[in-house]
Every structure is written in C-alpha cells, then in structure tokens.
Amino acid sequence: MQKLREFKLPNFFNYPPYFTLQPVRDTREKQIQLWKELIIDYCKTQKIFVIGIEDEFPLFTNTVIERSLTHEAREAFLSALVSEGRAEWMDKGRRKCLIFWHRIQDWADILLQFAKDNGLEDGVVTIEEIRFGTESQGTELQGIDRTILNRALKLLEQKGKLVVFKGTSTDDEGIKFSV
Amino acid sequence: MTGNSLPAVKLTDSGRPVLLPNEIECFFLSGVDLLSEDEPNTWFPHLKSGLLILTTHRLLWLPEAAVAASSSSVAVPLASISHIFPHKKSLKSVFASPRVRFQVSPSPERGVASSGSRSVVATVVVRGKGDCDAFVSKFWENWRGRAWEESESATSSSSNAAARAASTSSSGIYSSDGTVRMVGVSGILRKEQEMWESTDKSLQDAFQDLNALMSKAKEMVMLAEKMRQKLLSGSSSQMNATNDEEMGSKEEMQELLLSVGIISPVTKESAGALYHQQLSRQLADFVKVPLERAGGIINLIDIYCLFNRARGTELISPDDLLQACSLWEKFDVPIVLRKFDSGVMVIQNKSHSDEEVFTKIKVLVMKPDALRAGISPSDAAMTLGVAPAMAKEHLLSAESKGILCRDVSPDGFRFYINLFPEIDRDDMYLVKDQGIYSSWVGAIPAHG
Numbered sequence: 001m002q003k004l005r006e007f008k009l010p011n012f013f014n015y016p017p018y019f020t021l022q023p024v025r026d027t028r029e030k031q032i033q034l035w036k037e038l039i040i041d042y043c044k045t046q047k048i049f050v051i052g053i054e055d056e057f058p059l060f061t062n063t064v065i066e067r068s069l070t071h072e073a074r075e076a077f078l079s080a081l082v083s084e085g086r087a088e089w090m091d092k093g094r095r096k097c098l099i100f101w102h103r104i105q106d107w108a109d110i111l112l113q114f115a116k117d118n119g120l121e122d123g124v125v126t127i128e129e130i131r132f133g134t135e136s137q138g139t140e141l142q143g144i145d146r147t148i149l150n151r152a153l154k155l156l157e158q159k160g161k162l163v164v165f166k167g168t169s170t171d172d173e174g175i176k177f178s179v
Numbered sequence: 180m181t182g183n184s185l186p187a188v189k190l191t192d193s194g195r196p197v198l199l200p201n202e203i204e205c206f207f208l209s210g211v212d213l214l215s216e217d218e219p220n221t222w223f224p225h226l227k228s229g230l231l232i233l234t235t236h237r238l239l240w241l242p243e244a245a246v247a248a249s250s251s252s253v254a255v256p257l258a259s260i261s262h263i264f265p266h267k268k269s270l271k272s273v274f275a276s277p278r279v280r281f282q283v284s285p286s287p288e289r290g291v292a293s294s295g296s297r298s299v300v301a302t303v304v305v306r307g308k309g310d311c312d313a314f315v316s317k318f319w320e321n322w323r324g325r326a327w328e329e330s331e332s333a334t335s336s337s338s339n340a341a342a343r344a345a346s347t348s349s350s351g352i353y354s355s356d357g358t359v360r361m362v363g364v365s366g367i368l369r370k371e372q373e374m375w376e377s378t379d380k381s382l383q384d385a386f387q388d389l390n391a392l393m394s395k396a397k398e399m400v401m402l403a404e405k406m407r408q409k410l411l412s413g414s415s416s417q418m419n420a421t422n423d424e425e426m427g428s429k430e431e432m433q434e435l436l437l438s439v440g441i442i443s444p445v446t447k448e449s450a451g452a453l454y455h456q457q458l459s460r461q462l463a464d465f466v467k468v469p470l471e472r473a474g475g476i477i478n479l480i481d482i483y484c485l486f487n488r489a490r491g492t493e494l495i496s497p498d499d500l501l502q503a504c505s506l507w508e509k510f511d512v513p514i515v516l517r518k519f520d521s522g523v524m525v526i527q528n529k530s531h532s533d534e535e536v537f538t539k540i541k542v543l544v545m546k547p548d549a550l551r552a553g554i555s556p557s558d559a560a561m562t563l564g565v566a567p568a569m570a571k572e573h574l575l576s577a578e579s580k581g582i583l584c585r586d587v588s589p590d591g592f593r594f595y596i597n598l599f600p601e602i603d604r605d606d607m608y609l610v611k612d613q614g615i616y617s618s619w620v621g622a623i624p625a626h627g
Contacts, residue, residue, distance in 0.1 A: 008608070010602075010607040010608050011608075011610055011616075011620050011623075012598060012602055012607070014623055015595070015598055015619070016553065016586035016588065016593070016595065017584040017585060017586045017595050017597075017598075017599075019586070019588075020584075020585055020586050020587045020588070022584050022585065022599075023578075023585070024578055024579055024581060024584070026581055026600075027581055027584050027597060027599050027600075030599040030600060030602070030604070031599055033604050034599070034602060034604065034607065037604065037607055038607065041607075066588070067586075067588055
C-alpha cells in the first residue's frame with residue numbers, strides 16, 4: 001500500500017460500484033475503460049511490468065471503502081488490455097499478465113534514443129548494462145522487464161538496427177548497435 | 180340505425196355487457212345477425228355480424244367492431260319473447276347458415292318498441308361457428324326459467340324502489356356506470372338471523388357431496404349477493420342507530436360478500452370458443468380496484484388469487500389467466516401485462532409510467548446518504564410505496580436504463596447513481612464544477 005500513497009488516485013476510486021463488474025453493457029464499457037487507463041497509469045509511474053491476478057496488486061483493493069475486485073473482474077479488465085495489445089497473458093492459465101505501458105515499437109525507439117544519447121551508435125552493450133547500468137539510471141529503461149526488452153531487441157534486429165549475440169550465460173548476452 | 184326500438188346495453192370499459200342483478204351469461208355465439216324477415220317490418224332493427232350472448236334474463240347483441248360497440252349494442256328481454264319456434268331441420272338448412280326464430284311482442288315498459296307496434300318474428304342467423312342446437316336448448320331453458328320475474332318482484336317490493344332504481348339496474352361487482360361499486364353500511368342483523376336459518380338447509384345440502392356442492396355453488400353466490408343487497412338497502416335509514424362495533428362487523432361482512440362477488444363468471448361451458456376473449460374482458464373489469472389499491476402495479480400471482488376467489492367456483496388455471504392477460508393487447512383496455520427482465524410478471528395501468536418511478540428513484544439516490552452508501556431495495560420500497568420485491572424490479576430496470584449501477588459486497592446488494600458516464604475518459608482526475616459527479620465528490624468523506 002505504500003506505493004499507492006505516492007500515486008494520486010482519481011476520485012472515483014472510492015466509488016463502490018467501480019469495484020463491482022457492472023452487468024449493463026454501456027456502463028460496463030465505461031467502467032472497463034476507466035480501469036484500463038488507471039492500470040496503465042499506475043504501472044507506468046510505479047514501473048510495474050507484471051501483474052499477478054491473485055497477487056495483492058494495490059489497485060485491486062480499496063481499504064478505505066472496503067471493496068476488492070473479484071477474480072472475474074480482474075480478468076475482465078486485464079483481458080480488455082490484452083485485446084488492445086497493451087498487455088499479454090504470460091501463461092495459459094491467465095495467472096500473470098505482462099503490461100506494456102509502452103508498446104514494443106515505442107520501447108524500440110527508446111532503446112535507439114538510449115544508444116544515441118550514450119554514443120553507442122556502433123558500440124556494444126550488454127543486456128545487464130541496459131537494465132541496471134549507470135547509463136540507464138533515471139531513464140525508463142532502468143529495470144525493464146526481460147521479456148519486453150527481448151521483444152524490442154528482436155524488432156530492432158529484424159530492422160537491421162542491431163545484432164544480438166549470445167554469451168556463455170544469459171548474463172553475458174550483449175548487443176551491437178548499427179544505427 | 181337501431182332507433183329506440185330495442186333497449187340499449189351498457190358496456191364496461193373493456194367491452195363487457197353490464198348485467199342486471201342476478202343475471203348470468205349462459206351462452207356465447209359469434210358471427211351472428213339479428214334481424215326480422217317479416218314484411219313489412221316496422222320496428223325491429225337489422226343487425227349484422229355481432230356477438231350474441233344469451234343470459235338468464237336477456238338476449239344481448241354486441242357488434243364485433245369494438246369502436247361502435249358502446250352505441251349500438253342492444254338487448255331483447257326474454258320477457259318480451261312470446262314464442263320460440265322449434266329449430267327446423269330441412270335439407271335446405273344443411274347448406275344455409277342455421278337460423279333460430281322467435282316472436283317478439285312489443286312491451287314499451289321494457290323498452291321494446293312503442294305501444295301500438297305489432298309483434299314480429301325475429302331471426303338469429305348464425306354465420307360463425309357455434310353449437311346452434313345447444314344454443315336453442317339453452318334458449319328454451321332460460322326463457323322457460325323466467326328468472327327475470329324473481330328480480331322484478333324483488334325490485335318492486337323494495338321499500339324505496341324509486342330511489343334505488345338506478346343503482347339496482349346493475350349487477351354484481353359492477354354498478355350502473357361500469358365501475359366497481361362501493362358499498363355502505365347497514366343494520367339488519369335481525370334479518371340476517373332469519374336468512375342464516377334458511378341458508379343452513381342449503382349449506383347442509385351443499386356439503387353432502389362434491390357434485391352437490393358444484394350444483395349449489397351458483398345459488399350460494401346468488402345468496403351472498405342477495406344478502407349484500409339487503410345489507411345495502413338498510414344502510415341509509417338505520418345508519419345513525421348502529422353503534423361502532425356493529426358497523427365494524429357489518430363492514431367485515433360486506434367485504435366477505437363482495438369478494439365472493441362475480442355473479443356471472445365467464446366459463447368455458449358458456450363462452451366456448453370465445454372463452455378467453457370474454458374472460459380477458461371480465462378480468463380487465465375486475466382488476467381495476469385491486470390495481471388502484473396497489474398503486475398502479477400488481478403482481479400477476481396476487482391477481483390470480485383475488486380473481487379466483489371472486490369467482491368462487493369455476494376456477495381458472497394459471498394458463499387461462501396468462502392467455503386472458505395477453506389478449507388485452509387486442510382490446511382497448513387501460514391495463515397491460517408486463518414482464519420484467521427477471522421474469523416476474525405484473526399487471527399495470529397503461530398510465531403507469533416508468534419515467535415517474537425513475538424520477539422518484541433519481542431523487543432518492545441523490546440524497547447525501549444515498550450518494551455515500553447507496554440504496555437497498557427496501558429503501559426504495561419505502562419511498563415508492565411498493566413491496567421490496569417490486570422495488571427491486573424497478574431498481575433493476577433503472578439500472579438497465581443506465582440510471583443506476585450496482586455495488587455487490589459482503590454488506591449486500593446496493594444501488595448507486597450511475598457516475599460512469601460523468602467521468603472524463605481522457606482526464607480521470609477531472610471533476611466538473613457542476614453535475615452529479617461533483618455532488619458525489621462533495622458528499623463522500625474527504626480522506627488523505
């Protein structure tokens with residue numbers, strides 16, 4: 001809950017029907033819309049990449065009004081994100097959901113910008129450095145989810161902007177930009 | 180067209196004939212012409228294709244087109260019929276529409292023709308389907324039964340006959356203008372005692388076996404009606420003499436007798452193919468009072484119980500009730516059958532508007548307490564003055580209209596004003612200065 005306090009919640013977060021999946025179509029559509037925006041906003045500011053559906057995700061429970069989303073509601077809201085390409089189920093059982101608060105294309109652009117900012121247009125960098133190195137500190141790349149990073153790298157590789165080469169272990173994986 | 184040569188028949192709002200005291204409908208035939216083939220015919224009207232109803236007192240003819248019904252329905256009092264000709268069976272009659280002939284004598288005191296007219300032979304031409312032979316035998320039976328003589332003597336012996344002439348020209352649950360009669364209070368306990376003694380015998384007969392009960396049932400209903408009339412007749416004169424306690428018991432008595440009430444229940448036997456149609460009209464007339472009492476909307480199950488109780492015998496099945504209700508669409512009646520999304524069926528006034536209910540709900544749900552904690556069906560029930568189950572139906576339909584939305588929690592099932600449409604999807608933090616969203620924000624407790 002500590003994280004929730006830093007995040008400014010909209011007023012309707014204390015509106016009890018917000019936590020009940022609405023049966024009427026128009027109402028439900030608007031409700032889902034508001035949940036999608038809130039989830040994305042929250043993940044972006046808190047740098048959250050994965051939501052476990054049964055985990056104690058701070059947004060899914062409001063202790064002030066004592067309301068909590070049902071499993072069905074959680075799944076409905078996350079599925080809505082998935083169908084828009086802004087999230088992806090990580091397993092068939094839909095227990096974990098990967099949130100793309102930037103689309104893969106946008107992440108790829110951020111990577112290129114990172115290369116330019118650090119003079120790496122033709123340089124080499126390890127994946128470890130991108131995620132936890134000093135260069136990425138303070139940028140959105142800091143702590144990026146491995147799966148999302150791989151997707152963005154693959155996209156850039158297909159475009160010929162870089163080459164990924166494997167090391168002896170996963171930690172050693174590196175990339176060579178050729179922007 | 181009909182002139183004044185035959186007495187007119189008053190119809191109820193739903194198009195059922197208003198019957199005389201103790202008059203019972205016995206047979207229905209549709210697609211019937213009523214005319215006289217006499218030449219020259221000086222006064223008998225020529226009526227084409229209508230509904231013929233045989234009662235214990237009269238032969239009623241109602242036009243099939245509902246629009247014209249109130250103006251051109253007529254009756255031939257059985258008392259004015261001097262002869263019924265036997266139904267002739269010839270080779271010719273196999274091909275032609277069946278005809279029944281009878282002689283009508285003018286009797287101005289009953290509203291038939293004017294004095295000086297000569298009697299005519301009237302013909303009933305049955306063009307529609309219908310058991311003509313059964314009709315004829317029933318016609319004979321009723322004509323010979325002379326049921327009208329009983330009520331005529333009763334009317335004339337009534338002490339204040341002149342004053343009551345208007346009100347006694349109606350029957351059963353109906354008064355002369357077709358509305359259900361409100362009754363006064365009377366003081367004739369003494370007469371009641373006498374009557375119970377004579378009733379005792381018929382009661383004992385009635386309970387001997389079930390068949391006997393069925394055959395006595397009609398008499399019992401008539402007895403109840405007679406007693407009610409007696410109670411009525413003494414009401415004005417002895418009102419001041421009766422004390423409160425007596426009045427209470429009288430009122431109760433009246434209630435009991437009234438709820439037995441329907442003197443001439445439409446039955447499959449009497450109405451045949453027209454059963455559901457006639458039942459539907461009778462039901463429409465009956466429903467008015469309980470509907471008003473229930474605030475314009477009433478559960479179908481409640482009506483089923485009330486209606487069958489009023490019929491006393493000749494109970495109808497739930498299926499028949501449903502069919503009768505669904506026929507209302509075809510008639511010009513002020514009530515409709517309505518099915519809620521949940522499957523609950525109700526009868527409601529056409530004038531009953533959901534908008535009105537929704538407005539009330541909106542006001543209720545915008546109160547500060549309701550903004551904060553929502554409302555339950557029982558809260559709505561108190562405001563709307565209906566049963567909680569019915570209130571819930573109203574809330575659910577308000578929800579489906581997007582007025583409300585629900586909150587399901589361990590605390591229960593509650594409804595709130597629907598704020599979702601008020602929230603800006605591009606700026607979740609925006610609260611406009613005006614509108615229900617800002618009212619809601621103002622009503623909830625501030626928190627850090």
